[in-house]
Amino acid sequence: MESAATIDPPMISPVSPPPQRGTSHVQTSEVASERPAFEVERLSIFYGDKKAIDDVSVGIPSKKITAIIGPSGCGKSSFLRSLNRMHELVPNTRIEGKVLFAGEDIYAPHVDPVVIRRRIGMVFQKSNPFPTMSIAENVLVGLKLNGVRDRAFLRERLEQSLRMAALWDEVKDDLHKPGVSLSGGQQQRLCIARAIAVEPEVLLMDEPASALDPIATAKIEELIHELSANYTVVIVTHNMQQAGRCSDYTAFLYLGRLIEFGSTTKIFSNPTERKTEDYITGRFG
Amino acid sequence: MKSKRRLRNNHLWRRTKSALASIVAFVCALLVIAPLALVLFHLLRSGASAVNWSFFTELPKPVGVAGGGMANAIAGSFELLGLAAVVGVPVGVFGGVYLAEYGTVRGNWLLRFVADVLNGVPSIIWGVVVYGLVVLCFKGFSAYAGGLALGFIMIPLIMRTTEEVLLLVPAGYREASLALGISRWKTIVHIVMKTALKGIVTAVLLALARVAGETAPLLFTAFGNRFWNHNLSEPIAALPLQIFSYAISPYDDWHRQAWAGALVLVVMIFLINLVVRFLTRERIAKVL
Amino acid sequence: MPIVATPEPSVVRSTIDRMAPPSGVGDKVFKWLTLVMALAVVALVFLVGWQLARGSSPVIQRFGFHFLATSTWDPVAEQFGALPFIYGTAVSSLIALVIAVPLSIATAVYLTELAPLWIRQPIISLIEMLAAIPSVILGLWGIFVMIPWLRAYAFPVLKHLFSWTPLFSGPIYGVSMLAGGIIIAVMILPIITSVSREILRSVPNLQREAAYALGATRWEVTRIAVLSYAKKGLFGAVILGLGRALGETMAVTMVIGNTPQIRASLFAPGYTLASVIANEFTEATTDVYLQALFEIGLVLFGITILANLLAQLLLKMMGSTMTTRAVQ
Numbered sequence: 001m002e003s004a005a006t007i008d009p010p011m012i013s014p015v016s017p018p019p020q021r022g023t024s025h026v027q028t029s030e031v032a033s034e035r036p037a038f039e040v041e042r043l044s045i046f047y048g049d050k051k052a053i054d055d056v057s058v059g060i061p062s063k064k065i066t067a068i069i070g071p072s073g074c075g076k077s078s079f080l081r082s083l084n085r086m087h088e089l090v091p092n093t094r095i096e097g098k099v100l101f102a103g104e105d106i107y108a109p110h111v112d113p114v115v116i117r118r119r120i121g122m123v124f125q126k127s128n129p130f131p132t133m134s135i136a137e138n139v140l141v142g143l144k145l146n147g148v149r150d151r152a153f154l155r156e157r158l159e160q161s162l163r164m165a166a167l168w169d170e171v172k173d174d175l176h177k178p179g180v181s182l183s184g185g186q187q188q189r190l191c192i193a194r195a196i197a198v199e200p201e202v203l204l205m206d207e208p209a210s211a212l213d214p215i216a217t218a219k220i221e222e223l224i225h226e227l228s229a230n231y232t233v234v235i236v237t238h239n240m241q242q243a244g245r246c247s248d249y250t251a252f253l254y255l256g257r258l259i260e261f262g263s264t265t266k267i268f269s270n271p272t273e274r275k276t277e278d279y280i281t282g283r284f285g
Numbered sequence: 286m287k288s289k290r291r292l293r294n295n296h297l298w299r300r301t302k303s304a305l306a307s308i309v310a311f312v313c314a315l316l317v318i319a320p321l322a323l324v325l326f327h328l329l330r331s332g333a334s335a336v337n338w339s340f341f342t343e344l345p346k347p348v349g350v351a352g353g354g355m356a357n358a359i360a361g362s363f364e365l366l367g368l369a370a371v372v373g374v375p376v377g378v379f380g381g382v383y384l385a386e387y388g389t390v391r392g393n394w395l396l397r398f399v400a401d402v403l404n405g406v407p408s409i410i411w412g413v414v415v416y417g418l419v420v421l422c423f424k425g426f427s428a429y430a431g432g433l434a435l436g437f438i439m440i441p442l443i444m445r446t447t448e449e450v451l452l453l454v455p456a457g458y459r460e461a462s463l464a465l466g467i468s469r470w471k472t473i474v475h476i477v478m479k480t481a482l483k484g485i486v487t488a489v490l491l492a493l494a495r496v497a498g499e500t501a502p503l504l505f506t507a508f509g510n511r512f513w514n515h516n517l518s519e520p521i522a523a524l525p526l527q528i529f530s531y532a533i534s535p536y537d538d539w540h541r542q543a544w545a546g547a548l549v550l551v552v553m554i555f556l557i558n559l560v561v562r563f564l565t566r567e568r569i570a571k572v573l
Numbered sequence: 574m575p576i577v578a579t580p581e582p583s584v585v586r587s588t589i590d591r592m593a594p595p596s597g598v599g600d601k602v603f604k605w606l607t608l609v610m611a612l613a614v615v616a617l618v619f620l621v622g623w624q625l626a627r628g629s630s631p632v633i634q635r636f637g638f639h640f641l642a643t644s645t646w647d648p649v650a651e652q653f654g655a656l657p658f659i660y661g662t663a664v665s666s667l668i669a670l671v672i673a674v675p676l677s678i679a680t681a682v683y684l685t686e687l688a689p690l691w692i693r694q695p696i697i698s699l700i701e702m703l704a705a706i707p708s709v710i711l712g713l714w715g716i717f718v719m720i721p722w723l724r725a726y727a728f729p730v731l732k733h734l735f736s737w738t739p740l741f742s743g744p745i746y747g748v749s750m751l752a753g754g755i756i757i758a759v760m761i762l763p764i765i766t767s768v769s770r771e772i773l774r775s776v777p778n779l780q781r782e783a784a785y786a787l788g789a790t791r792w793e794v795t796r797i798a799v800l801s802y803a804k805k806g807l808f809g810a811v812i813l814g815l816g817r818a819l820g821e822t823m824a825v826t827m828v829i830g831n832t833p834q835i836r837a838s839l840f841a842p843g844y845t846l847a848s849v850i851a852n853e854f855t856e857a858t859t860d861v862y863l864q865a866l867f868e869i870g871l872v873l874f875g876i877t878i879l880a881n882l883l884a885q886l887l888l889k890m891m892g893s894t895m896t897t898r899a900v901q
Contacts, residue, residue, distance in 0.1 A: 025449030088462060114595040128457040132479050142465035145475055157588070176676030191461065198465055199588035303792035310683035314696055316682045317766060320759045321703040324714045331717070376610045378899045383607035398885060399771070400614045405881035407820025408620060408876065409847050413854070413870045417624040441614055468595055470603035498707025501822040501847070505854045525709045529823065544579065547710045554705050 035103070037232040038083060043097035044209055045087060046077050052078040054256040055097070060249075064232045065086075065262065066225060067247035069222040071284065075256040076236045078258065080204050083234065085113040102201075118146070121200035125207040127187035129179030129194070133207035136175040139192055142198040153229055157197050165193035165228075166223050185216025189223065202226060205235040221246050240280065244268050250278045295376050324549075332548030335541045340549075345527070351538050353417050355435055355546050358527040361428070364548075365507060365523055366493055368432020369439055377443025381488075384444065385451035386473050397448075400441040409501035411437050416505050426523040428514070431507025437498040442492045444501075450484030451477060487561045494557040498550060500525035524550050574582040605834030625874055628867030631860075640868060646833035646849075648857070650742050653865035655872060658835040661750065662873075665825060666818040668754025668839070676812050680762075681769035686687065686795045697770075704763035712827030715756045720747040720828055723755075728840060743838035750843040753829035757818045765814040772806035772891060773799060816880035821875065822847040846873040 010121055036059035045053040047263045052075045060083075062068050068076045068177060081087040085101060085106060106116050129138045137144075139161050139184055146220045148154060158175070161202055162168035167189045171182070179190055195203060205224070211216040224246050227233055237243050242265065250267040252259045252275075260267060271277045339354045346353030384393050415434040420426055454477050462472040480484065500523075505511070508520035509530065525547055531543035626664050632640065636653065643654025654811050672812070680700075724747035735741035784798040830842020831852055846869050857863040 081348065084464065086460065089460065089463065112595055112597070114466050114468050116466075117464055118589065122461075122464035124457060124461060124464075126457055128455070128461045130458060130461070130476060130480070134483070141462075141475075142467060143588070143592070145465075145467045145471050146595075148588075148591045150591065162758065194461075200593070223456075270892065299790050299793065306792035306795070307683070307687045310687050311681035313676045314683050314688075316676055317762050318696065318699045318703065320711075320762075321699055321706070323718070324706060324711065327714055327718050328710070341843075351659065358617035370890045376613045378610075379607045381617055382611040382614055383604075383611035387604055387607060388611070396611055396614060398889075399618060401885050402878060402881045403614055403617060405816045405820070405877060405884075407822060407847055408872055409822045409850055410625070410877075413628070413850065413867065414621050415868070417628045418620070437617060440617065444611070444614065461707070464767065466592075466595075469600045471599070471682050489645040494705065498705075500707070500709040501851055504851055508855070525707060525823075528713060529709050529827075532716055532827065543713055546727070547713050551706065551710060552808075554707070555702070558701075558705055566796070 019040050020229060036060055036077075037101070038081075039098075039100040041098040041100065043079075043082065043095060043099060044212055045075070045082055046094050046096075047090060048092045052103040052256055053082070055252075056256075056258045057097075058251060058258055060234055062232050063228060064229070065228045065246055066249040067243035068236045068251045068277070069227050069238070069243045070235065071157060071252035071279065072238060073255075074253045076253055077206055079253065080206055080234060080236045081122075081205055082121055083202070084253070086117070086122060088113065106244055108205075108259050117197055118142075119200050120202040120204060120205045121195035121198065122206070123180040123188070123191050123195050123208050123211055127184065127191050128268065129182070129187050129190050129213070131178070131180050133179055134176045135171050135179050138179040139197050139257065142194060146198070155197075158179075161193040161197040165189045166219065166226070178258060183216070185212050185219055186218070188212060188220060192223065192227075197225075200231065202234065205233065207236055207238065210238065217226065217234045217242075252279060254279070297347075328544065328551060329546045331541070332544035332546075335545035336548060340542070340545055344513065348536070353542070355524065355527050355542065355549075357510065358522040358524045358546065359549065361373070361507070361510070361514070361522040362497065362524040364428055364517070364521060365431050365435060365503070366497060368428060368517070369435035370489070370493065370495055372433055372436025373439025373443055373492060377440045378447050378485060378489075380440070380444040381447025381451060382473060382478070383454070384448040386477070397445065399446050403441040404445075408434075408438055408499050409504070412502035412504055414505055415502070420506060423518070425518070425527070426506060426508035426519040426520040428507055428519070431503045431521065431523065432517075434506045435499060435501035438496050438499065438502065439492040440494065443488050444490035446491065447481075447485055450481045450488060452478050453484065474480055483564055487564050490561050491556050494561075495556050497554055500529050524553075621874060623835055624869040625725060625867055629864050629871050632864040632868050634855055635764050635861075640865075643873070644835055646844075646864075648853070648859075648862045651859075651861055653861070653868075655846070655865075655869055657835050658846040658869060659872070660835045660847050661753075661877075662845040662847070663827070664750055664820055664828065664839075665753040665757055665843065665845055668751060669757035669761055669818045670811065670815060672755065672758035673765055673814060676758075677762050677765035677810075677814070678769050678807060680796055681773055682764050682800070684766075684770055685773040686799060687791060693810060697767075700763050700766055703759075704767070708760060708821065708823040709827075711759060712824035715752065715828040717825055719756065720752055723747060723749075723752055732840070739837040740839050743836070743840050745840050747844060748828055748830035748842050749840045750829060750836075750837040753825045753845070754839075755842060756824045757821050760821055760824060761817045762813040764817055765810050767887070768810035768813055769807055772803050772810060772888075775806070775891065776802050803891070806891035807885050809891065812880055812884035812887060815875050816884055819878050819880060820847060821845075822851050826851050846870075 038060035040058050040060070043053055043056045043279065044051060056079065068079060070076050074131055076249045077086055084096060095107060099107060099119065102225055104111070131142065136158055139158050139220060143154060143157060147228070162171065167186060170186065182190060197281060209220045212220065221242065224233055224235065229250070235246065249262065250264045251261045252267065254262060254275055260271060260273045262272070270282060271280060339352065341354060341359065342356050343352070344357055345352035345355065384396060388396070411434045415430050415437070417453060419430040449498070458476055458480060459472055462476045503523050503526050507523055507526065509526040510520045510522040514521045528543050528550065530545040531539040531546070534540070632653065640653060641655050641659065643652070644656040645652045645654045646657055684696060684736075688696070724745060727746075728745045728751070732745065738739055752872050780798040783795050784794040789797065825845055826848040829845065829848060831844050832842040833840065833844045833847055833849070850866055850870055850873070854863075855865055857866055
């Protein structure tokens with residue numbers, strides 16, 4: 001087919017340096033003033049000798065929904081997990097580059113991953129409310145096990161988190177029931193409430209609705225919209241239509257490299273890169 | 286035509302062989318179970334009549350005097366099991382935690398190997414070891430020594446079973462907990478171990494059922510006692526010990542009581558196994 | 574959708590502030606604690622070896638290898654020869670294997686390959702029940718049920734049929750090497766059966782399906798596809814049973830007769846390494862006596878460790894991780 005496309009720079013804001021040839025280095029141009037939640041600088045992730053993410057640089061805008069799309073195996077989940085150091089759970093991983101969160105590199109030697117994860121929360125593909133705990137205990141576990149004792153505060157957070165996860169009305173009379181007694185979609189919202197309860201600044205979501213039926217999925221997508229008012233949301237999805245519906249910005253990853261990043265409307269209607277267009281229109285995937 | 290018949294006969298012969306093999310194997314299975322039936326039958330026949338209220342409440346009577354019971358032996362067994370649990374449960378459970386949650390692939394393989402080999406050490410050797418370690422040092426038999434010997438036997442058992450049970454807890458729970466900013470050790474204790482609690486309890490119960498019937502390690506550690514003993518640094522009676530000394534004695538009345546004691550012991554052990562079966566059946570139903 | 578509650582900035586601050594700052598101390602301490610506990614198994618092996626060696630070293634120095642080769646065990650005359658016990662352990666274990674291995678493996682084959690599905694779990698449960706019976710209770714049954722029956726029926730028949738061999742000649746007492754072997758066989762049936770079952774279950778179905786596809790009968794599938802594949806593991810199961818047999822104490826002590834002698838006849842009483850320790854440890858009046866018994870313990874420990882090492886290696890080679898559960 002065609003040779004590897006040269007990277008045509010999108011509209012560049014005056015502040016950003018010109019993109020370098022040979023790297024997947026793209027600017028968050030459309031977001032003007034506010035500082036991005038994450039500034040990823042030349043990030044590479046290695047599992048042993050295998051390079052899962054290759055030299056990615058991108059700025060994730062704050063308080064917006066950014067979707068990460070791409071064919072399976074392209075490294076979306078690895079990239080997402082590197083934002084709160086969750087990929088370190090796999091043995092034999094290392095990274096090169098930097099991930100700046102609120103200006104500080106989260107991979108700096110003195111940084112404690114535990115603290116990072118309190119500020120950057122995560123929701124997983126398969127909902128996993130803790131089976132030995134009730135709904136209320138599930139929501140509050142992050143607070144309680146981290147030393148929060150104030151009963152009144154906990155009760156308040158419980159209601160707030162469940163409200164924000166659009167679950168309060170459905171479970172407010174059943175808070176003592178086991179978390180696993182809820183339906184699939186409700187369980188996922190419970191996990192979202194659990195993640196929100198510790199009041200992170202960012203919510204990372206790894207294919208949060210892929211295990212759910214269409215109605216539950218729609219509820220989750222609606223919820224994501226509301227959540228972005230207060231949190232930066234980064235969502236990985238293999239479902240392009242979902243990315244198109246849900247997100248403000250989209251990053252397209254392919255074989256570990258960032259091919260294109262931009263506003264969702266632009267990516268889906270008028271992508272710059274040929275590969276992006278091929279993926280969007282379904283020529284491969 | 287002849288070859289067709291030969292082929293058919295050959296096929297018939299092969300089918301017959303297969304059926305015969307099934308029958309032979311079935312008979313073998315029956316032979317394997319037969320001792321169980323025989324032992325249980327005789328336990329009930331010879332033991333049931335001798336199990337009465339006084340058996341559970343009275344002390345052994347002097348030689349030649351009829352009657353008496355094994356109250357102190359039953360109590361002593363419980364005390365020894367308690368001591369054994371104090372030694373075996375913490376070491377076994379937390380050792381199992383290490384194997385499941387930490388460690389290197391090679392290091393853990395080695396530890397598991399050692400634990401499995403340790404499981405094959407004859408129980409009497411543990412008696413000899415604890416004799417040299419404790420009884421000689423403190424110049425006397427004691428419940429502590431007996432409990433220690435039983436505890437040593439429990440350690441590799443509980444360790445391996447706990448590890449297996451913890452590995453069954455899905456990785457997703459650990460991930461979700463760590464993603465909330467909960468530290469590793471709290472994740473293991475409050476999330477993983479709590480989820481696997483039933484399995485850990487069954488591991489401990491199975492180990493207890495196993496050492497409840499052990500006699501050899503107690504022969505020269507706990508040593509046995511014909512009277513009540515509430516001092517753990519003195520020799521203590523135990524049900525299996527009492528059964529043994531009565532069985533090899535020349536007195537008919539003691540033989541009768543040995544059967545009774547054996548029946549009680551078997552019932553105890555089967556009860557524990559039933560409880561374990563009940564606990565694990567619920568788990569399977571939930572998974573299904 | 575109702576308007577979602579918006580947290581105020583002051584709440585955000587206070588949530589993080591309310592959480593205890595993490596210190597790595599908890600993690601380090603916990604990891605260290607669990608490591609120490611796990612290393613206990615290693616420590617235990619050394620403990621056993623050390624205690625046995627320490628308790629027997631004077632006698633080892635004094636008698637050396639003669640201890641293993643001498644057949645006189647006369648504590649009063651301070652003559653300590655371990656040969657009768659080595660002989661007794663070896664012969665009784667061999668008898669047990671001869672009886673138990675065919676039965677166990679046949680049963681394992683039956684349970685995994687040949688039996689109708691509904692009958693499998695009941696039989697498995699019954700075998701587990703047999704495994705749960707303590708050795709002393711089996712010994713009790715051995716003394717009062719098995720021995721009288723053997724003495725009255727089985728042994729005379731054997732003697733009548735086989736008196737031309739030295740194995741089945743000589744006076745019949747009831748307590749005998751043969752009785753010891755039989756009772757050990759009963760004790761090791763469950764473990765060989767359950768480990769063999771696990772081995773056979775781990776044979777991939779592909780093997781069986783390939784043989785069925787060639788038109789083999791059920792028995793032929795078992796023989797050709799399953800058993801030959803599982804040879805190594807089954808051998809490991811047998812060695813595991815042997816390890817168990819070598820260390821079996823109480824039931825054997827109660828039926829073998831406890832006489833330190835080496836006789837060709839299986840009807841003659843015998844004595845095993847484990848039994849002499851069980852019987853005479855508390856009777857040992859002199860230091861030398863006790864040390865000799867410690868040395869017997871050392872020999873017993875040595876051979877059981879070797880047997881278990883071999884068994885574990887064979888089983889691990891077949892990739893079975895079910896060994897510990899089988900031990901229970």
